[in-house]
Amino acid sequence: MQVLLDEQHVQLSPGTGNAMIGQYKVEFTPIGRRLEVPGDVSLLAAAQHAGADLAAVCGGAGICGTCQVRLIKGRLSAVTEVETETLTADQLNAGYRLACQAYPAGDVRIEIPPESMPAMQRLQVDGQDRLFDLDPAVVPLDLEIPLPANTDLRSDFTRVDQEVKKMGLSPLQADLAGITRLSEMLRAQDWKVRLAVRPGHEAAILVATLPVGTPLYGLAVDMGSTKLALYLVDLASGITAAKTGVMNPQIAFGEDIVSRIAFANQGIENQTLLQTRLVETLNQAITGMCTEAGIARSQVVDAVLVGNTAMHHFFCRLPVRQLGAAPYVPAVAEPLDILAGEVGLALADGALLHTPANIAGYIGGDHTSALLSIYPEVKDQRVVLVDIGTNTEISLIDRGRIFSCSTASGPAFEGAHIKDGMRASAGAIEKVRIEDGNVHVTTIGRVPAVGICGTGILSGIAEMLDAHIIDRRGAMDREHERVRLANNNSEFVLVEAGDSGVGRDIVITRKDVHEIQLAKSAIRTGINVLLQTAGIGAEEVDRWIIAGAFGTFLDLSSAVRIGMFPDVPLERYHQVGNAAGAGAKMMLLSKKNRAAACQLAGEVNYIELTIYPGFTDSFIQSMYFSQEKSPRK
């Protein structure tokens, strides 16, 4: 079967307190999902329940404007103030709405435009109504087992095993908890049970025994250094039943991976702490998702977890000391299938956790996963994939060849190490415009500014360059009226105290500029080294795919202006969101995708930047800003 069923019907019950509100049919095109919802369910919530995977970076708070949809047929609730501020009049006239703001007022047909689809769909679907054949590692078997009798003294396990073999599977294999549960369920369920089984060459592994017909779910997790993204997916339909994002609790032990490795190296109890805190947080998030989807943990029979190599080793409680010193070799690079109980994750008793292959010490299974999410569509093209994070992984796909590297871009894009930096939340300056010496800022939520997030500082620096407030070395024009000296550090005043939400000036300092120069140089150097290795020019690359949370928000023209990315036509850039998470879901839903990921990781030509000839020169060169103006101007 295929992941998207045209006839898929999901029924949502009306929210409490709104029992009078009607029930409407909502159809999402072009992916062909239909469901019935009460009128107090937003189009975003409806899309999420239908598994339509609409981009909604702010989580439906009306802040990000990424969840644009278009009304094709039927009637929606009235346009809100948030929508008039975010959408242009042309867009509103064409039927564009924000899915988080709009509610059905009758049966409707809604188009999800390609730019509103996250990573996987945007690249792979583009109007098609299927993604890939569903081929999950764990499958349901509904069985009716002959009862024991004096004339049939076979053991519980034997009689089940023989029914399984009749279906053409290998001999059943189970751990002791699984056999116990099987014996108990056979008697509790009158010898009619659903097995969740992981078929294999030598054995079919018993994962869970459930009442006949119980739906099976899987878990996909992207373990970022900063954020953990979790998806609970119906294995029969491929529909995402729940998703959530939570902070990585390891931040308390070190903002970046290198500090966490240092912390872990202080003693085994530290490493244990890093692991247990991580698993506790994952378990809480899983509980929340199960509650939301109304299912039991025993129904979660499979999982795929991706993360950078250090996160992978932390999660698996594998040694990380060696990741802290050259030549940075991982303890294990192979894909693993780990018993959930072995690491403390509370899923079905016999559930196995799949982690795809790590590519190197600083380029992990999350990048393998991100590559997987785009590779089938782009393998014959020339494509650069940049997955921006505290560590940025970059791959160049050159018509079948793959070159990859990893570069320490640091947390500046997350607002860290920036004087007035903050995460992307309400009050953060996300856009700066400097016109005729006047500075205009736009904040998230349109409230008075309280700080600057990553996109804001990029935008600010690009504008300062165009306005010659900083030169190509990053030095500030101390003669400029908004530039002043504080603690021997020049700084540019973006918002004056009176206009800010915090009662003090909000500034960009020379040091902030330097931090961004380091970060953008790290990324650009990685890109340059890969292009150089493959012997092709930036203009020969067909597509530039920018992944990761920051990559989704980032203003491309600013990024090009400051030289983080090469100056090629902006339409070649594609912002795809969490590509690693999308790849994890693909692996969850298809064994073929797992095999493909393993093969991809094996095909990568890993380039260790620190020993690349001319790396230092290239890095220093990339620290400079270019002399051209912003591409949009």
Place this chain on the structure above:
Amino acid sequence: MQVLLDEQHVQLSPGTGNAMIGQYKVEFTPIGRRLEVPGDVSLLAAAQHAGADLAAVCGGAGICGTCQVRLIKGRLSAVTEVETETLTADQLNAGYRLACQAYPAGDVRIEIPPESMPAMQRLQVDGQDRLFDLDPAVVPLDLEIPLPANTDLRSDFTRVDQEVKKMGLSPLQADLAGITRLSEMLRAQDWKVRLAVRPGHEAAILVATLPVGTPLYGLAVDMGSTKLALYLVDLASGITAAKTGVMNPQIAFGEDIVSRIAFANQGIENQTLLQTRLVETLNQAITGMCTEAGIARSQVVDAVLVGNTAMHHFFCRLPVRQLGAAPYVPAVAEPLDILAGEVGLALADGALLHTPANIAGYIGGDHTSALLSIYPEVKDQRVVLVDIGTNTEISLIDRGRIFSCSTASGPAFEGAHIKDGMRASAGAIEKVRIEDGNVHVTTIGRVPAVGICGTGILSGIAEMLDAHIIDRRGAMDREHERVRLANNNSEFVLVEAGDSGVGRDIVITRKDVHEIQLAKSAIRTGINVLLQTAGIGAEEVDRWIIAGAFGTFLDLSSAVRIGMFPDVPLERYHQVGNAAGAGAKMMLLSKKNRAAACQLAGEVNYIELTIYPGFTDSFIQSMYFSQEKSPRK
């Protein structure tokens, strides 16, 4: 390689305080083991260290007389009083000695006569110098691993896996603890390690990583309802490095299996208690053996555990409720390979515990194991195997066909439920002779009588039958001068208070006789049903093999006299000791033996006695004693 090396040399260091005692060469024939020992090491200890597996039921206390050996060449210490009491003058003249009493006084050659060999050797070796080819499931691989470098960034696991594959093995597979240990040991041991690996079709499982050359050991365990027998075996030579027997701690929760199942059924915490107490006791015993052999637990890389189905399920924490009610089907009958950690057994991190196939709810892997220990030698013959315990398993091998049943013989043979009953230890009456109205008793240790053990009561009843003190129904002659009435129960005085070691009469009561009638009838009925099923007569059976601890001590003529066994020539009976334990060792040392055991279990035609037509009649019939005199008379 083969299990018995003719050139095998084991060196024992002199005991402390006897540094002046010489060092002598001891050679054991016919099995071809040689070693060098100081003069203060008994022949029994020497044989044990050489892995010669001499029968020594009392553990070397000079009580049982089972460790008879014969001096072929050289000089031994002087004959002791214990030896003159136990051995006949003819035996002493022929060079017979008790191995526990004799010490080398120069280089010696010692013959171990067949009757002094326990189970496996007695049946299988009989003068041969080999048992079977060593083919353990876990093998050592000494590897030198290329170091990581900037030009070789393979993960630790990848580089080891690739060396393993070069040796023709399947891809390496390990759990997370195993990978961690591997990474640590590679660095600690300068990239030269010994892997303990379990080769397989799809994967070679990593069990342990050790310094190069570290010897690998395996554990064989027979988990009886009453006693646990453990053997620590060198996997390279097949030599038993240590062995021990401990009481099953579950006795505290029920003397027999049925009461323990009832206890477990009261709640999951009870079942958990039964399991944890068992595993604690096993772990303590393993610690003791490791200390004795001077090895670390991480060197114990494989294990085979056998037990009846209930013991198997208790150990595995599998449900036992269904073993307490008809049709008594086990939760699992298949052979299992369980991670030691899954049940709490402390061996090498990645060690797997093998349990052979259970045959039915009341005929477990211990009987499979006992069958294995004799089958290769007897498969073309007609053989009855009786493994006596609280539950007695009986198999009839009829030239390739196997019929098996299980019968509840109860604990009477262990001295339980008998008025003056006791276990076989010092002061227990082990033999009774009634001549001309006079009663002569022999006690273990030749001390005043304190009670009667199983062999004693059998011997007593046989003599009482011959002396017409009881009739064939078991009723006592109340006119006999030593028979009296106490609490409405007639009893026969074996030892009067003045002659006993406890200051009171030691008696056999009518009720005691009834207990023995029940027990012997259970066994005899089982034998009769199997013979009837196969359509052969008792006289057509070539060999009667009596296994189990009680079976080893048992006076055969008494057993035949009371009708427990058919009246066939006594030389057809063979007492083989712990056949289940011997089979467990065979499986530990050879994968082929594991496969053979699995096949054997599958070939068994299981006969459920309780539903066998005419079972009750046959049982009642077998309660009677026969009218013939004892066969020896």
